[in-house]
Amino acid sequence: MNLIEIKDFNASEMDFFARTTENQLRTYCEPDPGLFIAESAYVTVRALEAGCEPLSLLVETGCLETEAAPVFDAIEKIWGEEKKEKIPVYIADRELVTNLTGHKLVRGLWAVLRRKPEISTEEFCKDKKRIAVLFDVVNPANVGAIIRSAAALGMDGVLLTHPSVDPYTRRASRVSMGTVFQIPWTKASREESQGTDLIRQLQSYGFKTVAMALTEDSTSVDNDEIRANEKLAVVLGTEGTGLPGEVIAACDYRVMIPMQHGVDSLNVAAASAISFWEMMK
Numbered sequence: 001m002n003l004i005e006i007k008d009f010n011a012s013e014m015d016f017f018a019r020t021t022e023n024q025l026r027t028y029c030e031p032d033p034g035l036f037i038a039e040s041a042y043v044t045v046r047a048l049e050a051g052c053e054p055l056s057l058l059v060e061t062g063c064l065e066t067e068a069a070p071v072f073d074a075i076e077k078i079w080g081e082e083k084k085e086k087i088p089v090y091i092a093d094r095e096l097v098t099n100l101t102g103h104k105l106v107r108g109l110w111a112v113l114r115r116k117p118e119i120s121t122e123e124f125c126k127d128k129k130r131i132a133v134l135f136d137v138v139n140p141a142n143v144g145a146i147i148r149s150a151a152a153l154g155m156d157g158v159l160l161t162h163p164s165v166d167p168y169t170r171r172a173s174r175v176s177m178g179t180v181f182q183i184p185w186t187k188a189s190r191e192e193s194q195g196t197d198l199i200r201q202l203q204s205y206g207f208k209t210v211a212m213a214l215t216e217d218s219t220s221v222d223n224d225e226i227r228a229n230e231k232l233a234v235v236l237g238t239e240g241t242g243l244p245g246e247v248i249a250a251c252d253y254r255v256m257i258p259m260q261h262g263v264d265s266l267n268v269a270a271a272s273a274i275s276f277w278e279m280m281k
Contacts, residue, residue: 001072002085003064006092013090016112017058022169026115033115036168041067044111046178048074053114057089060097063108071109115168121159121198124186125205128156130279132272133202133209133235135243136163136193142239143167144175145269150183151176153276157184159202159233161193196250199235203252207233211251212275213243214265218256221278226253234275239268 006014016025017037025035035055038044048054054075059068068089076084094108125131132150137143143165150158158167164187165172167180192198199209208229212221219226226232235251237243248254257266257274265271 001089002087003089003091006058006090006096009092009096013056013088014058016056017090017110022166025112026166026168033117035112036115036166036173037170038111038113039109039170039174041071041109043173043178043181044071044109044113045074046181047111047113047173048078050181051078051116052181054079054083054087055112055114056087057112058097058110059089059091060108061091061093064091067108071111118186121186121188121192121201122205124157124159124184125202125207128184129231130155130276131207131233132158132276133198133233134158134160134164135198135235135247136161136238137236137268138163138165139239140165140169140172141175142267142269144172144180146236146272147172147183147185148176148179149269149273149276151179153273154280155183155234155276157186159198160185160187161198162188162190163193196246199247199250202233205231207231208253209233209235209251210253210255210275210279211235211243211248212237212256212268212271213248213254214256215248215254218254221255221257221275222281223253223255226255227279227281232279234272234279236268236272236275 028034038047072084132155134143134146147158147167167185173180188198192201202209210226210232235243257271
């Protein structure tokens with residue numbers, strides 16, 4: 001590997017890791033796909049296996065032979081020995097890295113990778129029977145947890161509205177345990193995400209849309225009639241405010257999870273796992 005020791009956290013080589021926001025990384029070199037940072041060896045290997053190109057690594061000195069080893073192996077296996085030898089691997093002791101990033105590296109390793117191009121909503125929906133739709137979900141931990149549940153419970157993919165948080169953000173991808181690289185997802189355009197446009201678009205593709213919402217006409221999530229539909233899109237809203245009223249009204253069904261002990265609702269990530277499990281029966 002091309003090991004480069006860093007002793008000054010003001011070094012320009014550290015700009016991507018310490019002085020570039022995730023939004024700047026995402027829009028870097030547009031219209032070509034931008035960049036993102038993966039935290040930990042596990043998440044980085046999942047990204048590599050999904051075809052994301054590695055550009056550089058930041059590794060704590062003590063983690064070169066432990067956490068970094070499977071990343072080096074994956075780069076060589078997927079991208080070849082020549083690529084492995086050229087990629088800059090910046091190494092620094094823990095104290096310097098903590099000063100650089102503001103906190104300890106997750107498992108001692110960060111990687112800068114190139115994003116894969118996102119596909120259109122129409123292309124994404126082809127050949128899918130069960131999808132999750134995240135409507136303006138802006139908490140990265142919730143997005144990561146929902147995507148992890150969708151992957152684990154057999155959903156075919158995750159569609160996010162334009163304002164939803166980017167699944168490749170460091171926290172979302174880490175919480176997802178790398179499943180953001182294992183299940184198909186895409187973001188709807190800004191125009192598609194306005195009002196009820198996305199719901200109408202999904203219905204035009206043959207999906208029955210299911211709003212997770214507490215309304216007077218909500219039925220239980222374990223509804224056999226709903227499950228019998230060939231194509232279902234489960235629509236989840238942001239934490240706290242939930243789905244907009246117009247979106248709830250535009251959906252074909254409204255479902256709820258029956259509650260006990262006076263509890264009125266669940267965290268959206270927990271609710272998603274239950275709804276995915278029921279819809280896949």
